[in-house]
Amino acid sequence: MELYDLEKKFQEKIEKEIKIEPRDWMPDAYRKTNLRQISQHAHSEIVGMLPEGNWISRAPSLKRKAILIAKVQDEAGHGLYLYSAAETLGTSREQMIDDLHSGKAKYSSIFNYPTLTWADMGAVGWLVDGAAILNQVMLCRTSYGPYARAMVRICKEESFHQRQGFESLLVMSQGTEAQRAMCQDAINRWWWPSLMMFGPKDSESTNSDQSMKWKIKRKTNDELRQQFVDMIAEQIKLLGMTLPDPDLRWNEERKHYDFGEINWTEFWNVVKGNGPCNKQRLEARNKAHEEGAWVRAAALAYAEKKRVRTTAKVA
Amino acid sequence: MQTQPTIDYALHLADSALILGQRNGEWCAHGPILEQDIAITNITLDLIGQSRLFYQYAAACMNESGTAEATEDTLAYLRTERSFKNLLMCELPNGDWAQTVLRQFFFSQFQLLLLEQLQHAGNEQYAAIAAKSIKETQYHVKWSSEWVIRLGDGTAESHEKMENAVNALWMYTGEFFIAADYEAVDVAALKNKWMEAVTAIFEEATLSMPENTFMQTGGKTGTHTEHLGYILSELQYLQRTYPGAEW
Ligand SMILES: [Fe+2]
Ligand SMILES: [Fe+2]
Ligand SMILES: [Fe+2]
Numbered sequence: 001m002e003l004y005d006l007e008k009k010f011q012e013k014i015e016k017e018i019k020i021e022p023r024d025w026m027p028d029a030y031r032k033t034n035l036r037q038i039s040q041h042a043h044s045e046i047v048g049m050l051p052e053g054n055w056i057s058r059a060p061s062l063k064r065k066a067i068l069i070a071k072v073q074d075e076a077g078h079g080l081y082l083y084s085a086a087e088t089l090g091t092s093r094e095q096m097i098d099d100l101h102s103g104k105a106k107y108s109s110i111f112n113y114p115t116l117t118w119a120d121m122g123a124v125g126w127l128v129d130g131a132a133i134l135n136q137v138m139l140c141r142t143s144y145g146p147y148a149r150a151m152v153r154i155c156k157e158e159s160f161h162q163r164q165g166f167e168s169l170l171v172m173s174q175g176t177e178a179q180r181a182m183c184q185d186a187i188n189r190w191w192w193p194s195l196m197m198f199g200p201k202d203s204e205s206t207n208s209d210q211s212m213k214w215k216i217k218r219k220t221n222d223e224l225r226q227q228f229v230d231m232i233a234e235q236i237k238l239l240g241m242t243l244p245d246p247d248l249r250w251n252e253e254r255k256h257y258d259f260g261e262i263n264w265t266e267f268w269n270v271v272k273g274n275g276p277c278n279k280q281r282l283e284a285r286n287k288a289h290e291e292g293a294w295v296r297a298a299a300l301a302y303a304e305k306k307r308v309r310t311t312a313k314v315a
Numbered sequence: 316m317q318t319q320p321t322i323d324y325a326l327h328l329a330d331s332a333l334i335l336g337q338r339n340g341e342w343c344a345h346g347p348i349l350e351q352d353i354a355i356t357n358i359t360l361d362l363i364g365q366s367r368l369f370y371q372y373a374a375a376c377m378n379e380s381g382t383a384e385a386t387e388d389t390l391a392y393l394r395t396e397r398s399f400k401n402l403l404m405c406e407l408p409n410g411d412w413a414q415t416v417l418r419q420f421f422f423s424q425f426q427l428l429l430l431e432q433l434q435h436a437g438n439e440q441y442a443a444i445a446a447k448s449i450k451e452t453q454y455h456v457k458w459s460s461e462w463v464i465r466l467g468d469g470t471a472e473s474h475e476k477m478e479n480a481v482n483a484l485w486m487y488t489g490e491f492f493i494a495a496d497y498e499a500v501d502v503a504a505l506k507n508k509w510m511e512a513v514t515a516i517f518e519e520a521t522l523s524m525p526e527n528t529f530m531q532t533g534g535k536t537g538t539h540t541e542h543l544g545y546i547l548s549e550l551q552y553l554q555r556t557y558p559g560a561e562w
Contacts, residue, residue: 046349053344057337060553060562061388062367065340066360072343073356080349118553118562168562176560284345292347294476295412298469299348305468 014215019145022088030214034144035089036105037216039096042082043107045075047100047281051115052124060118067164068121074157081153085146101286109267110197112275119172119179119186125165127187127194130232133158134224135198143215166235173239180241187236188244194232195259196267198225226256233257317376321438323400323497325376326390327535329369330401333391335422336362337546338409347412354458358419361451366391368444392554396537396544400495403534404487406543413466413476418484420459424512425491425505427452432500441499460516467520477522489530498535 006025013020020026049072056072059065083093099105110128115121136158139151172183199205199221211217219227229248236243247260269275339359346352370387377385404422409415430452433445466473492506517524533539553562 046344049344056340056343057549058552060392060557060560062333062363062370062391064562066363066367069340069343069356069360069363073353073360076344076349076353076356080353083349171562175562176557178557179560288345288347292412294470294472295347295351295466298466298473301473302465302469 011213014143014213017215019148020143021145029210030216031089033211033214033216034147035086035091038082038086038089038144038147038150039091039099040106040108042079042086042096043100043105044111045079045082047107047111047285048128049075049079050281050284051111051113051277052121054115055118055121058118059121064121064168067168071125071161071164074161078154078157081150085144085150088146097289101282101289103273103282106271108197109270109275110193111281112270112278113189113193114276116189117182117186119169119182120190122165122168122172122183123186123190125161126169126235127165127190127232128197129158129161129165131194131197131228133162134228134231138218138224141215141218166239169239169241173241183239184241187239187241191243191245192262192266193270195225195228195262196270198222198228200264200267229257229259317379320497321499322373322376323495324499325369325373325441326398327400327495327497329366329373329390330399331405331422331426332362332369333366334399334401334543334546335405335418336360336366337550338405338407339415339419341409342415355415358455358458361448361455365444365448365451368447372440372444388554392551396539396547398537399539399543399547400535400537401539401543402487402490403531403540404484404490406534406540406546407484407487408542410480410483411476412462413473414480414483416459416462416466417477417480419455420463420516421484421488421513423452423455423459425488425509427456428505428508429500429502432505436499438499463516463522464520467517467522474521477520481522481525485525486528486531489528490532490534493532493535495535 007027010020010024010026010030013024020030052068052072052075056065056068059068083096086096087093096105100107110131115124133155136151136155140148140155142148142151169183169187172179202208202220202222205221208217208220212220233243233248233250245260247258249258250256251258270278273279336359339355339362342352342355343359344352346355367387370390373390374385374387377383383389402422404418407414407418427449430445430449434442434449436442463477467477468474491509492503494502514524553560
C-alpha cells in the first residue's frame, strides 16, 4: 500500500474510534507523540513520588502515614504501567529513564515545587491529583490502546488519592487555628501551579491541533483547565477556605467560573528548569539510579548464573 | 485486666515494627529499581500495620486498667527515647541495599518464629494479631532471603557488600534471643531454629557465618543507640509541635 493509503486508513480507524494497537501501522509522528507523552507521564509519576515521599517520616498519625505510603506506592505502580505502555512503541524503559536523568525528557513541572508543610500532602492530593485526573479521565479514551488501558487502571486510584487529600484538608480545616492557617497556606501555594498543569493556553499550544485530530487528546488545555476551576471552586466551599484569586467568580452567562491570569513567566521558568526544586528532583532520581547500579548488576549476574545452572542440570 | 508485662510486650513488638517501618520508609522513592521500591514499600506498610495492631492492643489494656487515655498515636508519638523498647537492629541507619535486605531477613526470620509461638501464648489478642501477621511475614522472609542469596552469589562487588552488611549487623542479632522480663514467648528457644534458617540461606548465598562476635543489647529495656533520638524527632515532630491537634 502507498503511504497515502496507509495514512488514510489510519485516520479512518481513528474516526471510527478503533484503538490503535502496537502492531498496527501508524504515522511516525503519531508514534513519537505518544512515546513522548506516555514516557513524560511515566516520569511524572516517578518524580512525583519525591515531594510526597518527603513527608513519610513525619506524617502526624500512623493512619496518615500508612495512607501516604500507600499513595506514593500507587504512583510507583502508575509509573510501571506507563513505562510498559510506552515500551510497546519500541523504546526500552532503560532508554526512557536515561533520557529523564540526562534532562532530555520532561516531567510535569508541578513536582518542581516544594512540599513545605504537612498540609501540602492534602493540597497535593486534592489539587494536583485532582488536576491529573481530569486529564487522565480524558486519556481513558485516547486512541492508542495500551495508553488508554493503562489510564483506566490508574484513574480509579487517582480519584481515591484526590478524595483522601480532600479529606485530610477537611480534618485540618475543622481543627485548631494553626491547622487552619497551615491548610490555607498550602492551598495558596498549590493553586496556581495546579492550574499550570494543564499547559499553555490553546492559542499558544503548538502540538494541540494534531493531537486532537489523532484523538490522543480529546479536550483542549483551556477546556480542561476550566473544568478544574469549576470543580475546585465548588469543593473549596466545603473546606471554608479560599482560593488565592481575586478575579475568581461565577459567570452566569458562561455557566462557568471566571478566573485570573496565570503567571506565564513563572510557568515557562519552571519548564525551563528554574523551578525551586528542578535540580533537587533530578539529582535525587540520578542518585537513586546510580547507587542502585550495583544492585541491578548483581541481580542480572545471579539470574544468569541460575540460568546456566538450570540448563546444565537439564542437559 | 491485663498486667504491665503484657502491655510492655505489646509495646516492644509494636516499637520494633514501627521503627523498622520508619527506616524502610526512607527507601520509598529512592529504591534501586522501581519494582523493588514497590516491594520494600509493601513491607513498610505491613510493618506499620502490625505496629498499629500491637499499639491498639496496648492502648486497650492501658485504658482498661484506667491508667491513661492511650491511643495508638499517643503511644507512637508521645513516648520518649528511654521508653521505646524496639530491637536495636531496627533503628540502625539503612546503609546500602545489602544492609537493608539483610536486616530485613534477620528480623523477619526471627519475627516469623516468634509469631508462630505467639499464637499459642495463651492470649487471644496476641494470637489474633500473630495469625494476621504471619502471612505477611512469610512473604518478608521470602523476599529478603532471595535478595540475600542474589547479592551474596551475584557479583564480586555485591558479595563484598553483603559481607560488610553481615559484619555490621551480626552483633545486633544476639539481643533477639535474650528475654526481657515482659516477654510472653521463650525467645531463647527460638535461637536454634533461627540459626538453622540463616545458615541455610547463607550457604546458598555463599556467605560465611560470623563466629564469636560480641553482642549488643539494650533495646528491649530502653537503652538505645544514638540513632533512635533522631528517628523520634522526625516521627513525632507534628504531634509535639501541635499538642492535641487531630489530623
Ligand atoms: Fe499517579
Ligand atoms: Fe499522580
Ligand atoms: Fe495519584
